[in-house]
Amino acid sequence: MFKKPARNHPSIIFERLAAFWGFVIIMFVSEAFNKLLSGESMIFSAAYWRSFFYMLKAGNLKVLLSGTGLFLVCSVVIVISFLIWRKTFFFISDGVLCVERRTIFKKLSKLPASNISTVNIERNLFERLIGTAKVKVDINSSTTSEQTDFTFVLKLELAEILKEELIKAKGGEEADPQSYGYSAKPALSSQPKTIISFSPIKVITHQLLSIPFAQVVLALITFLPAFLDDADYAYEYYAGASGDKTVLVLLIVIGAVLSVVRSVFQNWNFTLSKEGGNIYIKRGLIRTSSVVFEADKINGVIIKQSLLARLFGLYSVEAAVIGLTTQKDKTPVLSLLTTKAEAERVLNECAPFYKTEAELIPCSKKSLVPYMLAAAIACLISLPVFFVPIEFIWISFVAIAIFSFFLAYMSYRTKALGFDERLVKIVSGILVRKTVLINHSDIQQIDINSNFIVKRFGIARSKVMILSANAQKVHGTGYFDFALLNEIAGRITAAKDALSTVRRSGYEQKV
Numbered sequence: 001m002f003k004k005p006a007r008n009h010p011s012i013i014f015e016r017l018a019a020f021w022g023f024v025i026i027m028f029v030s031e032a033f034n035k036l037l038s039g040e041s042m043i044f045s046a047a048y049w050r051s052f053f054y055m056l057k058a059g060n061l062k063v064l065l066s067g068t069g070l071f072l073v074c075s076v077v078i079v080i081s082f083l084i085w086r087k088t089f090f091f092i093s094d095g096v097l098c099v100e101r102r103t104i105f106k107k108l109s110k111l112p113a114s115n116i117s118t119v120n121i122e123r124n125l126f127e128r129l130i131g132t133a134k135v136k137v138d139i140n141s142s143t144t145s146e147q148t149d150f151t152f153v154l155k156l157e158l159a160e161i162l163k164e165e166l167i168k169a170k171g172g173e174e175a176d177p178q179s180y181g182y183s184a185k186p187a188l189s190s191q192p193k194t195i196i197s198f199s200p201i202k203v204i205t206h207q208l209l210s211i212p213f214a215q216v217v218l219a220l221i222t223f224l225p226a227f228l229d230d231a232d233y234a235y236e237y238y239a240g241a242s243g244d245k246t247v248l249v250l251l252i253v254i255g256a257v258l259s260v261v262r263s264v265f266q267n268w269n270f271t272l273s274k275e276g277g278n279i280y281i282k283r284g285l286i287r288t289s290s291v292v293f294e295a296d297k298i299n300g301v302i303i304k305q306s307l308l309a310r311l312f313g314l315y316s317v318e319a320a321v322i323g324l325t326t327q328k329d330k331t332p333v334l335s336l337l338t339t340k341a342e343a344e345r346v347l348n349e350c351a352p353f354y355k356t357e358a359e360l361i362p363c364s365k366k367s368l369v370p371y372m373l374a375a376a377i378a379c380l381i382s383l384p385v386f387f388v389p390i391e392f393i394w395i396s397f398v399a400i401a402i403f404s405f406f407l408a409y410m411s412y413r414t415k416a417l418g419f420d421e422r423l424v425k426i427v428s429g430i431l432v433r434k435t436v437l438i439n440h441s442d443i444q445q446i447d448i449n450s451n452f453i454v455k456r457f458g459i460a461r462s463k464v465m466i467l468s469a470n471a472q473k474v475h476g477t478g479y480f481d482f483a484l485l486n487e488i489a490g491r492i493t494a495a496k497d498a499l500s501t502v503r504r505s506g507y508e509q510k511v
Contacts, residue, residue: 001161005089005100009132012153013081090152095169097137099150111150113169115139117297117322121159121290128288133159137166138322167278167292192273192280195349198336203270206316206336207263209308211256212431270336272346279350281332291332297321299442299466300475301347301354303435306337310433315343319351320438320468354437358418358425366457367479368412373453375408415478419488422495424464426475436475440495442466448485458482462489 087102095114101107120136127133137150154162198206268285274295281291300320309315314337321332335346347355378400385397410430418425424443426436443464450460459479466473477485 002090002092002165005091007089008085009153009155010085011127011130011132013078013085015126015153017077017081090150092165092169095172097150097166097169109150111137111139113166114172116166116170118291118293119163119166119170120292121163123156123284123288125286127153131156135159135162163290163292170294171277192275192278195272195274196335196338196342196346197269197271198267198338200264200268202338203267203336204260204264206267207260209312209314209337210263210306210316211260211308267333267336270333272334272350274349279334281334293321293332295350298351298354299468300436300438300472301334301351302472303343303437304429305433307431309337313340314338315340317343317346318472320466320472322467353439354423356418356420356423356425356437358420358423360416360418360425360427361480361484363412363415363478364457364459364481365412366454366459367415368409369457370454370479371408371411372405375404378404411478417477417480417484417488419491421491424488424492426464426477428476428478438464438466438475440492443492446489446492448482448489450482454479460485464492 084101084103088100089102090097090099092098092113095112097111097113097116099109099111116137116139118136118138120138122134122136123132132153133156135152135154136148137152139149152159152162265285266287267283270283271281273280273282277295278292279295281289283289298319298321302318302320304316304318305314315335316333316337317335319332319334334350335343338346382397382400385393385400407430414428414430414433416427418427422439424438424440426438428434428436443466445465447463447465448460449462454460458481460482461477461479462485463474463476466475
């Protein structure tokens with residue numbers, strides 16, 4: 001289907017100039033443009049244009065801000081964008097995706113399909129109205145992990161066909177041009193098996209149980225003086241003399257509600273499927289997305305439990321996959337909050353090699369020293385709060401102190417580490433408990449860090465880095481005995497197909 005050069009849908013011109021169109025709208029309502037349309041500027045006379053370009057040549061760039069100037073700039077931008085669209089083609093040749101720009105500055109980009117990490121289809125509201133879709137292609141590279149490598153805009157049917165052809169090319173298969181017509185969706189060799197799906201009620205439940213509890217607590221601590229009966233000055237300071245204390249509550253509630261609604265729309269009709277070695281994720285209400293990536297591209301598994309989810313025994317499962325840019329968090333969610341049995345079934349189906357019975361090792365008791373020291377420093381930093389001329393402000397300082405030492409103790413209690421001959425298991429998180437599972441051979445680098453204080457206690461903490469987007473690239477541990485971290489580093493570098501490097505700071509010992 002795409003063996004011959006093809007163009008993007010013309011709507012890509014308007015989508016890529018979204019900010020520009022906002023500028024155009026402002027221009028149309030400007031007084032200068034109204035004068036231009038009314039004929040006051042005499043734009044149809046040769047003398048007017050001679051005067052315009054003479055002033056421009058003389059260096060008077062202010063004329064570009066006039067109605068005529070804005071109209072001229074818009075016309076040039078649209079013409080250039082149209083020419084670039086008209087001269088840009090893409091095609092698939094011998095398992096290689098080629099993107100060619102035949103403008104003055106010619107450019108030919110080639111991407112072997114075997115290097116493709118993910119092929120995603122996204123549709124925003126505008127694209128759904130006109131029947132188009134974006135096909136986003138990402139490569140298996142950390143250099144471009146925060147951006148999409150190739151984006152194509154096509155009619156929805158063609159977008160599905162391109163996605164299917166790229167998936168087949170990744171597997172070394174040749175697309176059968178007789179299997180589908182120009183306007184029909186491609187027939188998959190076999191229907192993907194649905195592993196788990198979530199109804200709207202379950203999606204709403206997931207987001208309600210995932211509300212960032214820490215942000216709510218910090219907001220309450222910050223605005224605490226404003227809610228005290230005698231804190232008149234604080235009330236005026238936060239809400240204004242003519243305002244109402246309820247405004248503070250409304251701001252917090254509205255922010256939380258908008259966050260929940262946005263995430264519910266994002267995860268609407270969440271469905272996880274698998275066909276062969278490919279994993280399919282579909283979700284979205286207004287902005288829909290369809291993601292497909294190979295199970296072999298998973299470089300780590302993250303199991304999460306928010307504070308409220310722990311009360312109900314629910315778990316969510318994420319995967320560290322390079323090149324996924326369909327969502328802002330750039331982390332593919334394999335499962336929203338679900339029961340432990342369902343979460344284990346998702347792991348068995350999608351990432352069976354990320355299961356371990358390794359015994360968890362808690363943080364060294366000596367690690368209480370650096371954690372408590374950090375809490376004391378936080379209290380010293382917040383000490384100037386006492387000098388703020390607000391009644392009862394000392395309550396905020398006391399709350400910060402209690403909160404800091406509580407966090408220090410819980411940081412010690414909630415961190416653990418486990419490992420076996422294949423995997424390393426990192427557990428952390430106070431409000432959101434996070435368990436990270438990584439194969440030794442997928443770890444690119446491990447840093448073991450210490451300083452002059454913790455070195456005296458024979459402890460250190462480490463960071464492991466994997467090939468993933470920035471959101472899941474680095475995973476840190478708590479403070480553990482240096483000998484234990486050194487043993488893990490040795491296992492990682494000795495793993496089969498390992499490309500790991502070990503860096504140590506604060507210690508001179510070498511492996």
